[in-house]
Amino acid sequence: MATKWLNRLEILLTFSLIISCLGALALLFSTVMMAFVGANGIGVPLHVYDVPVAGIAAPDATITNVTAEVQVRPQGSAPLVALLYLLLWVPGGATTLLALFTVVRAVRRARSGDRALFSAITAAHLRRLGWILIIGSLATGVLGTVSESILTSILLAKDYPFYLQMGDALMGVVTGMAVLGVSEIVRRGVMLLEEVEATV
DSSP, rough: HHHHHHHHHHHHHHHHHHHHHHHHHHHHHHHHHHHHHHHHSEEEEEEEEEOOOOTTSSSOOOOOOOOEEEEESSSSOOHHHHHHHHHHHHHHHHHHHHHHHHHHHHHHTTTOOOHHHHHHHHHHHHHHHHHHHHHHHHHHHHHHHHHHHHHHHOOSOOOOOOOOOOHHHHHHHHHHHHHHHHHHHHHHHHHHHHHHHHHH
């Protein structure tokens, strides 16, 4: 039963990896088109922080914080905008693809049996996944914030304050640290198991 469950999980993760790769390629093609031909149907997502909200709130409520996302489409070819847009989505996309690829490899090995699941190789996969999430999340947060700030000054008529958008990045870092902790538990468990087997 466990093997069937792992087989289905591997199929699902592999399918997700393939779909993610196709989506990344499509987004890359659109970015190249934006740089040399023009943004045909694709817009650059930007955040706007001072949206008019008069009349939206109920009489006994007050709106204190407003954030809206707008899709801005540059006219004609825009190499600089395309480059900044590339920095906006590539770090997160690469992190997702690498994380999925690492998980697929770990699950594929786990299908061999319990001993393959709790092994030094599995601990190495988990350690790699943790560092991918930590480094990728930090790169996504920093590069995304900087590139969006520059894109805002280029594509919007009004300049907006610089906001460090690290909420999702912090969640990725915390998740990566948790995965590193699990990898260390697996590694030490494997060491203890090998010591017990050596004494038997």
